[in-house]
Amino acid sequence: PPTGSTTLxxxxxxxxxxxxxxxxxxxxxxxITLIFPKWRELYRTREEVNGVRRVWLTTLMELDVTNKTLxxxxxxxARASGWVRPPSAGQFCLxxxxxxxxxxxxxxxxxxxxxxxxxxxxxxxxxxxxxxxMGRQLDWHMLRSSPFEKCLTMIDRAYEATVxxxxxxxxxxxxxxxxxxxxxxxxxxxxxARQNMGAILAQLN
Numbered sequence: 001p002p003t004g005s006t007t008l009x010x011x012x013x014x015x016x017x018x019x020x021x022x023x024x025x026x027x028x029x030x031x032i033t034l035i036f037p038k039w040r041e042l043y044r045t046r047e048e049v050n051g052v053r054r055v056w057l058t059t060l061m062e063l064d065v066t067n068k069t070l071x072x073x074x075x076x077x078a079r080a081s082g083w084v085r086p087p088s089a090g091q092f093c094l095x096x097x098x099x100x101x102x103x104x105x106x107x108x109x110x111x112x113x114x115x116x117x118x119x120x121x122x123x124x125x126x127x128x129x130x131x132x133x134m135g136r137q138l139d140w141h142m143l144r145s146s147p148f149e150k151c152l153t154m155i156d157r158a159y160e161a162t163v164x165x166x167x168x169x170x171x172x173x174x175x176x177x178x179x180x181x182x183x184x185x186x187x188x189x190x191x192x193a194r195q196n197m198g199a200i201l202a203q204l205n
Contacts, residue, residue: 024068024071025053025057028056028071028075029053029056031075031078032075032078032086032092035075035078035079035086036078036083036084036085036086036087037084038084038085038086039085039086042085042086055089056089056092058089059088059089059090059092059093060089060093063090063093063097064167065092065093065096065097069100070096070097070099070100071096073095073096073097073098073099073100073103074092074093074095074096074099076099077095077096077098077099078092078095081095097167101163101166104130104166105129105130106129106130106162106163106166107130107131109156109159112131112134112155112159113152113155113156113159115127115131116131116135116138116143116155117148119135120143120144120148126175127175128174128175129172129174130162130166130172132172132173132174132175133162133165133172133173133174134158134159134161134162135158136173137158137161137162138154138155138158139154142154
């Protein structure tokens with residue numbers, strides 16, 4: 001696999017992708033064909049392969065899966081899926097983001113609900129990382145005075161806002177008592193990575 005930076009980068013501003021960019025894309029497509037043996041049966045001609053490659057690159061850019069770390073999370077989920085036929089590019093991106101969230105300490109939506117429920121039952125429970133950030137967006141007076149089921153929409157919105165905040169590359173708010181805790185891993189420089197992958201896509205058209 002390619003080494004070095006975790007994002008597709010160019011040493012200087014240019015419309016052409018670097019060799020490292022091309023290596024990352026080629027590595028991804030090679031891994032996909034190795035993981036899913038039906039790939040070669042589905043796409044036999046060079047035209048079909050290039051067409052699928054364009055779809056994947058476009059989807060990766062649209063869904064911000066443009067750095068090596070995210071792609072590795074997607075590949076890990078692909079290997080664990082047990083599938084024979086390859087997933088859609090959209091499914092791969094979903095796997096990538098879910099893996100990245102888990103590695104960054106972000107619980108699933110259902111887990112976040114349960115953590116908030118436990119916090120209500122135990123006010124002394126400390127929230128950290130993504131949950132602390134999420135907790136700052138909740139109306140705790142409403143949570144304590146209303147049936148929990150009626151607050152689920154508010155909780156889910158706070159969760160989605162927290163994930164969106166993280167996806168933008170911004171750090172989470174951190175409590176003072178936990179100031180020495182490492183911030184979650186965050187995707188960085190996606191704009192530059194997306195631009196580089198766009199240059200590769202242009203070469204396929």
